Amino acid sequence: MSEDLNPEELLSSIAPKPPKTGWMDTPVDIKKGIYSYAANPKSVEYLSLPHARQWNPAEEDWNLPENWKEIITQGFRERLDRFRSVKVFMDICVRCGACADKCHFFIGSGDPKNMPVLRAELLRSVYRNDFTTAGKIIGSISKNFKKMIGARELTVDVLKEWWYYLFQCSECRRCSVFCPYGIDTAEITIMGRELLNLIGLNIDWIATPVANCYRTGNHLGIQPHAFMDMMDFFTDDIEEITGVKVEPSFMKKGADILFITPSGDVFADPGTYTCMGYMMLFHYLKEKYGLDITWSTYASEGGNFGFFTSHETMKRLNSKMYAEAKRLGVKWILGGECGHMWRVIHQYMDTMNGPADFLEVPVSPITGTVFENAKSTKMVHIAEFTADLIKHDKLELDPGRNDHLTVTYHDSCNTARGMGMFEEPRYVIKNVCNNFYEMPANTIREQTFCCGSGSGLNAGENMDLRMQGGLPRANAVKYVHEKHDVNMLACVCAIDRAALTTSVEYWVPDVEVTGMTELVANALIMPGEQKRTMNLRSEELPGMEDDDAEEEDV
Amino acid sequence: MNISYLYSLIAVIVLALFAYVGSKFGGGEALFGIIFPLLAGLTFTVGFIYRIVDWARSPVPFRIPTTCGQQKSLPWIESACIENPTTTAGVVVRMILEVVLFRSLFRNTTCELKEGDKLAYRWEIWLWVGALAFHYAFFTVVVRHLRFFMEPVPVCLQFLETLDGFLQIGLPGLMLSGVVLLAAAVFLFLRRILTPHVRYISLASDYFPLFLIMGIAFSGILMRYFTKVEIVNVKAFTMGLVTLQPHIPDGIGGIFYVHLFLVSVLLVYFPFSKLMHLGGIFMSPTRNLTTDTRAKRHINPWNSPVKIHTYEHYEDEFREKMVDVGLPVDKMLEAQPPEAPEAPETPEAPEAPETPEVPEKPEVPAEPEAPEAPEKKE
Numbered sequence: 001m002s003e004d005l006n007p008e009e010l011l012s013s014i015a016p017k018p019p020k021t022g023w024m025d026t027p028v029d030i031k032k033g034i035y036s037y038a039a040n041p042k043s044v045e046y047l048s049l050p051h052a053r054q055w056n057p058a059e060e061d062w063n064l065p066e067n068w069k070e071i072i073t074q075g076f077r078e079r080l081d082r083f084r085s086v087k088v089f090m091d092i093c094v095r096c097g098a099c100a101d102k103c104h105f106f107i108g109s110g111d112p113k114n115m116p117v118l119r120a121e122l123l124r125s126v127y128r129n130d131f132t133t134a135g136k137i138i139g140s141i142s143k144n145f146k147k148m149i150g151a152r153e154l155t156v157d158v159l160k161e162w163w164y165y166l167f168q169c170s171e172c173r174r175c176s177v178f179c180p181y182g183i184d185t186a187e188i189t190i191m192g193r194e195l196l197n198l199i200g201l202n203i204d205w206i207a208t209p210v211a212n213c214y215r216t217g218n219h220l221g222i223q224p225h226a227f228m229d230m231m232d233f234f235t236d237d238i239e240e241i242t243g244v245k246v247e248p249s250f251m252k253k254g255a256d257i258l259f260i261t262p263s264g265d266v267f268a269d270p271g272t273y274t275c276m277g278y279m280m281l282f283h284y285l286k287e288k289y290g291l292d293i294t295w296s297t298y299a300s301e302g303g304n305f306g307f308f309t310s311h312e313t314m315k316r317l318n319s320k321m322y323a324e325a326k327r328l329g330v331k332w333i334l335g336g337e338c339g340h341m342w343r344v345i346h347q348y349m350d351t352m353n354g355p356a357d358f359l360e361v362p363v364s365p366i367t368g369t370v371f372e373n374a375k376s377t378k379m380v381h382i383a384e385f386t387a388d389l390i391k392h393d394k395l396e397l398d399p400g401r402n403d404h405l406t407v408t409y410h411d412s413c414n415t416a417r418g419m420g421m422f423e424e425p426r427y428v429i430k431n432v433c434n435n436f437y438e439m440p441a442n443t444i445r446e447q448t449f450c451c452g453s454g455s456g457l458n459a460g461e462n463m464d465l466r467m468q469g470g471l472p473r474a475n476a477v478k479y480v481h482e483k484h485d486v487n488m489l490a491c492v493c494a495i496d497r498a499a500l501t502t503s504v505e506y507w508v509p510d511v512e513v514t515g516m517t518e519l520v521a522n523a524l525i526m527p528g529e530q531k532r533t534m535n536l537r538s539e540e541l542p543g544m545e546d547d548d549a550e551e552e553d554v
Numbered sequence: 555m556n557i558s559y560l561y562s563l564i565a566v567i568v569l570a571l572f573a574y575v576g577s578k579f580g581g582g583e584a585l586f587g588i589i590f591p592l593l594a595g596l597t598f599t600v601g602f603i604y605r606i607v608d609w610a611r612s613p614v615p616f617r618i619p620t621t622c623g624q625q626k627s628l629p630w631i632e633s634a635c636i637e638n639p640t641t642t643a644g645v646v647v648r649m650i651l652e653v654v655l656f657r658s659l660f661r662n663t664t665c666e667l668k669e670g671d672k673l674a675y676r677w678e679i680w681l682w683v684g685a686l687a688f689h690y691a692f693f694t695v696v697v698r699h700l701r702f703f704m705e706p707v708p709v710c711l712q713f714l715e716t717l718d719g720f721l722q723i724g725l726p727g728l729m730l731s732g733v734v735l736l737a738a739a740v741f742l743f744l745r746r747i748l749t750p751h752v753r754y755i756s757l758a759s760d761y762f763p764l765f766l767i768m769g770i771a772f773s774g775i776l777m778r779y780f781t782k783v784e785i786v787n788v789k790a791f792t793m794g795l796v797t798l799q800p801h802i803p804d805g806i807g808g809i810f811y812v813h814l815f816l817v818s819v820l821l822v823y824f825p826f827s828k829l830m831h832l833g834g835i836f837m838s839p840t841r842n843l844t845t846d847t848r849a850k851r852h853i854n855p856w857n858s859p860v861k862i863h864t865y866e867h868y869e870d871e872f873r874e875k876m877v878d879v880g881l882p883v884d885k886m887l888e889a890q891p892p893e894a895p896e897a898p899e900t901p902e903a904p905e906a907p908e909t910p911e912v913p914e915k916p917e918v919p920a921e922p923e924a925p926e927a928p929e930k931k932e
């Protein structure tokens with residue numbers, strides 16, 4: 001929880017106006033509760049990433065490599081040459097401010113440097129100084145002129161400012177929806193973080209999961225035996241709740257489908273219930289239709305914190321998906337509920353690690369549906385897959401078991417603005433829950449708000465930042481909670497499940513968080529199940545304890 | 555307080571005075587009437603092309619469109635073929651909407667904290683209205699000026715003029731575009747200085763083109779309605795410019811040189827400034843690409859080769875543990891005959907056989923502490 005600030009204090013601490021001093025003259029103040037800890041050098045080293053070392057953001061001296069400026073300038077130049085996006089976005093912003101109050105971190109903090117445009121200007125100012133003709137000529141005349149065109153030299157203080165604010169952007173792309181030129185500050189943050197990575201300025205919450213994932217196959221560093229222990233746990237719980245013993249399959253060569261989901265769901269509540277949901281769904285499909293879905297511990301991570309490190313690191317982690325699918329000889333890959341995992345799969349994976357010509361165009365053997373939209377990447381989202389099953393009436397469901405819930409749905413930034421998956425999860429949820437309400441239109445679908453902790457910012461030490469960033473989402477939840485008694489916030493993202501739980505507990509304590517598949521599994525009538533009196537959380541189902549469970553009206 | 559607009563205002567006034575006074579001196583008319591405009595035209599053309607080519611030289615390694623509508627997935631779910639375009643036709647329509655109607659800006663909202671704890675969003679249309687008025691007025695003015703460069707004046711231009719002057723006020727007839735341009739520029743300026751956060755981000759280089767355009771519009775209006783410049787002479791002059799046989803006619807006055815010089819400055823300023831958003835919007839990868847990224851492979855010309863952690867490495871490190879919990883492995887433990895069907899529990903340390911270029915293994919990287927510890931539930 002936020003260490004000092006309660007919600008009222010946090011709300012009243014939002015700065016209504018920018019400070020008196022101009023942004024270039026306002027030095028960065030690295031605040032506790034906002035910044036994340038520096039990376040453990042061992043993790044950085046394990047990945048052979050540059051300049052692993054001990055350093056502390058709160059201290060004056062960051063132990064920068066001697067030629068840090070050269071490295072950054074060189075790195076900047078390379079990226080301008082490799083990414084048209086960076087080059088164009090550096091040049092064309094008109095500073096109209098349309099993106100300003102679209103960022104949840106700005107809304108929640110009032111810090112003007114959290115306006116997407118100013119976040120980008122932090123880099124753009126250096127770009128103008130070092131890479132544009134106008135900047136070079138005008139800058140050489142006088143320092144005052146430099147400031148007028150918004151150029152400045154890269155100094156240690158500027159670098160610290162970059163670091164501080166680039167790790168206050170969750171790469172959610174909400175700003176890019178509103179920008180008249182589609183300038184995507186997330187893209188600028190991605191580049192900026194790559195540059196920081198070149199001189200070893202990583203944060204631990206990203207670097208260590210990446211190192212873990214590289215080695216053990218998942219962010220949490222769960223080794224195969226521990227992974228299996230958890231799965232055994234879940235199997236026991238499922239048996240207790242449903243009376244059915246599920247038998248998940250692991251690394252089975254020649255299985256039909258390889259399933260990959262974020263490892264957060266194996267270890268952290270309430271994701272664990274979603275994980276149990278997958279196991280029950282797959283068991284159902286196996287029993288009823290003989291569909292053979294297998295899990296892997298080598299590729300046991302859907303998420304990809306490499307994406308928050310550099311394009312190359314993203315590629316290194318992502319490569320395991322295809323490698324494992326190829327080794328096991330499956331037909332195609334099914335992906336679980338995760339946000340940035342799906343941006344990587346949808347917009348990067350095939351380009352980086354494809355072509356996946358050893359896989360088949362995904363076909364649901366149960367419904368015959370050909371997933372044309374995934375015919376090259378060969379990876380299908382569990383919401384697409386499940387929606388198709390429900391549409392074809394292939395799942396026996398009792399939505400009444402979710403009647404004690406009034407549900408709303410949070411679009412994860414990445415599945416919304418990096419994919420456009422809006423209807424599939426809604427269709428599934430509405431088929432397994434009778435009470436569903438949308439949050440206000442400006443806070444869902446392509447305009448959805450980040451949970452406040454995306455892109456590797458869900459650490460413990462930056463809780464003030466997370467609660468600030470979580471405010472717009474939580475506020476919309478509060479609205480439907482008060483208006484429609486919503487008590488369950490559904491999402492399709494593992495980081496959401498962890499982060500929203502904390503944020504909702506802080507802002508709207510009466511609402512809980514669930515994954516989509518947990519809701520499905522609660523409604524799913526398993527072959528040979530006992531009378532269900534408990535949900536997956538082992539809580540009593542109201543009205544189901546005794547024999548005459550009545551239907552509530554919708 | 556951000557007062558950088560003062561610098562820009564002063565700069566534009568100085569430039570205007572410079573042209574007004576300069577044109578009065580010997581040779582000044584030729585300088586401001588012929589040499590500067592030709593140089594400016596050249597700078598604009600070369601600069602603009604250079605900038606576009608320079609952008610185009612950098613590849614688009616990944617397909618990163620911002621999806622603002624339902625994806626095309628299952629046949630029974632209606633997809634947003636423009637806001638999330640899977641076809642080139644969809645992209646073309648999306649781009650036209652962006653360029654012609656400022657589609658994204660149309661979404662603009664403001665966010666306000668009400669009653670201390672409620673965030674309220676309101677549709678904010680005025681920036682869109684102002685920007686659209688500004689650009690269309692500018693566009694109309696530019697197109698109308700083509701009559702100075704063409705002989706005979708094409709019918710469509712004459713039609714546009716009739717449209718633009720439909721109010722039929724005054725003599726010479728009032729052209730709406732010039733007035734709207736001036737008013738919209740003033741509106742955009744006021745918005746910039748009156749909205750605290752927009753003022754905070756504004757640079758002198760943001761005010762400069764606004765003042766410049768105000769100056770151009772103002773001097774134009776002055777000439778047309780007040781000093782009543784001799785249009786025939788102007789036409790003779792501009793025709794001379796475009797046919798590269800320039801000559802300076804009499805009686806066109808100082809304001810004309812101010813007008814022409816400010817236009818020249820705008821032309822020179824254009825390629826080196828944010829005004830290049832005119833070209834940039836067409837090249838913005840979040841808007842101009844199809845979103846069928848899972849259906850069609852996008853090629854990255856420099857797809858970096860990377861070091862990866864293969865399954866073999868993984869199994870070599872964890873084979874024993876995998877075998878212990880009954881996970882299938884590709885290679886059996888060394889002590890066992892390879893055809894042993896079931897997992898043996900020999901806790902022999904696996905000798906990593908052929909470890910190609912793995913980075914040094916660290917002592918296990920510290921596990922992130924956050925997610926609630928695994929000892930949940932009984």
Ligand code: HEM
Nearest residue numbers: 094095096180652653656659685742760763764829832835
């Ligand atoms: C495809 C064409 C164009 C599009 C879609 C476009 C779009 C926009 C938008 C949406 C704005 C934001 C309004 C604002 O900042 O207040 C803007 C600003 C501006 N545009 Fe354009 N524009 C285009 C072409 C041009 C051209 C040809 C000029 C030539 C002078 C121009 C000059 C300006 C100026 C000076 C501003 C700044 C207004 C301000 O500072 O407030 N634009 N443009």
Ligand code: SF4
Nearest residue numbers: 093095096097099179
């Ligand atoms: S909306 Fe786009 S053009 Fe306007 S300030 Fe933001 S990034 Fe710049």
Ligand code: SF4
Nearest residue numbers: 103169170172173175
């Ligand atoms: S990507 Fe999201 S977090 Fe980053 S600046 Fe834009 S709106 Fe803010």
